[in-house]
Amino acid sequence: MSKSTALKVASQFLSLLLCLILLPAAFAQPEDLNGTVTYENGTYESDIVPGLEEIYGNYTVHDIKPTYYSVYLMPGENKTFNVSFRNEGNETLDIAPKVIATPDYYYEVNESWVTIxxxxxxxxxxxxxxxxxxxxxPEDTEIGEYEAQIAxxxxxxPEEYDDPIYIQEYTEEYSDSLYVNAMYLWVSVPVRPKLELQTSYISDTVEPGKEYVYSIQIKNVAGKDVTIDPKIMNYEIYDYSFEEPAFSNDxxxxSAPSIIKADEIANMTVRVPVPENASGSYGAFIEMNADGNENDGSVPQIGLSFTVDKQPTVPYVKIFNTTTDDPITIEVSAETYxxxxxxxxxxxxxxxxxxxxLICNSNPVNLTLVKATESGTIYSQGYALPIWAIKEDSNYQSDSSKYIERYRVPGTVGTWELTILPKNTNSFDYSITVGEFE
Structure with a gap:
């Protein structure tokens, strides 16, 4: 636990403690009161809870806004923000803000980084x-999360608290001072990206015995040449299903170039020949191994997810009965995105x-196609792709699409058998309406 966290815990505890102290007093009769609690400019004086003054000390709490500020900055970048300080005391103050290291925090904001x-x-x-x-x-700053106080x-x-024990438990381990009138500064220095990808995943439904080929664009944004050596890697997770993957990594x-020059856009080809006996699912990812180093977050990975599903050869059968001779409308549809x-x-x-x-009372019935509809939702490619990956010959991409067929036959009383064999889809919807179709 950081010292700032301990301070928050202590403050919350003391607030609750004061509430418990003041609540009985609020409902007590005058003769029941046996002490006083006063609060002026951050100083507590009390003869109800001995030791409370030791916890808070004798100081003035001034109004500082904001009390904390966080910012993401790349090496070489800067950011300016404003902080207000209101003097809540009775004396004129000489204020000279200073950067103070946060106790027991691994990365400390260097004082030279901050100008006030x-x-x-x-x-x-x-x-x-x-x-x-x-x-x-600075340009040579190490990647990490940095913290400091601005006092x-x-x-x-106080470095140690005798009362209550709860506060002592969380604060006595710290040796450095925690400032009363300070704000907290968090600076996150993320890794500078080396590569950008056209897409971060390939997720597809594949058929046994077929070969699938994918091409992904990669852009070098590091400002210098980057070497790559893409490899298939398995996710390091615990899987208790004992289900074997649909096929092996090998x-x-x-296929990809070994070197991508600065600002160059290269193509990487992923070829997946699905075995004839494959079934189930497969999941892994492609690690780019940029510059031969362990991935520090500067290079995205490409997730791979495949579901092996063979197209059905036996139709779906639906039996239904009618008790009138009203016309029958049958509609089937499938997502085609x-x-x-x-x-x-x-x-x-x-x-x-x-x-x-369609069969009625064991006799074939001619289905009349009365309507075929294809619909979809279209958006600009820029919605899903980085600007450099948008193709010049087409600025649009489908988000969803649907194909609908509608049939109509004269009705009669009897038992009907409808068979539907879908082609080039893994799921479909159907509806059967007896009577007028809206």
């Missing part, structure tokens, strides 16, 4: 003073259709 203006100012009682704080991260006065919390072939259309080279997705047959 004004450096020194006189603040009268009740007056609010604004400060501009500039955070500048406006020299008041500090059947997947990856192909989420891999931008990266799958082959095979191309074939059009969806249905083989339909």
């Amino acid at each position: 203006f004004p450096e020194n100012v006189t603040v009268s009682p009740g007056v609010k003073q604004n400060f501009a704080i500039d955070v500048n991260i 406006f006065t020299n008041d500090t919390y 059947i997947i072939e990856i 192909d989420q891999n259309a931008l990266v799958r080279i082959s095979p191309q997705k074939e059009e969806t259709y249905f083989e339909m047959n």
Whole structure:
């Protein structure tokens, strides 16, 4: 636990403690009161709870906004933000804000990174003073999460607390001072990206015995040449299903250049020849192994997810009965959206259709197609792709699409058998309406 966290825990505990102290007093009769609690400018004086003054100490708590500030900055970047300080005391103060290391925090904000203006100012009682704080991260800064205090006065919390024990438990381990009138600064220095990918995953339904080929664009954004050596890696998770993957990693072939020059866009080809006896699912990811180093977050991975599903050869059968001679409308539909259309080279997705047959009282019935509808939702490619990966010949991509066929036959009383064999789809919807169709 960081010291700032301990302070928050202690403050919450003390707030609750004071509530418990003041609640009985609020409902007590005057003759029942046996002590007083006063709070003025952050100083507690009490003869009800001995030791409370030792916990808080004798100091003034001033108004500082914000009390914490967090920022993401790359090496070489800077950010300026404002902090206000209001003098809540009765005396004029000379304020010279300073950067203080946060106790027991692994990464500390270097004092040289922070410039505060004004450096020194006189603040009268009740007056609010604004400060501009500039955070500048050097080019050679190590990746990490950095923290510091920016103290406006020299008041500090006591190093040890005798009462209550709860607070002592969480604070006695710290040796450095925690400042009363301070704000907390968190600076996250993330890794600078080396590569950008056209897509971060390939998720597809594949058929046994077919070969699937995908092409993914990779852009070098590191500002210098980057070497890559893409490899298939398995997720390091515990799997208690004992289900074998649909196929092994070694059947997947990856072709990519070994060096991608600065600002160059290269193509990586992923070839998946699905075995004839494959079944089930497969999941893994492609690690790029940029510059031969362990991935520090600067290079995205490509997730692979495949479901092996053979197209059905036996139709779905639906039996239904009618008690009138009202006309019958049959509608079948399927989602036809192909989420891999931008990266799958082959095979191309074939059009969806249905083989339909209808029998009534053991006699074949001719189905009359009265309507075929194809619909979809279209958006700009920029919605899903990085700007550099958008194809010049097409600025649009389908988000979803649906194919619908509607049939109508004269009705009669009897038992009907409808068979539906879907083609080039793994699921479909159907409806049977007896009577007028809206």
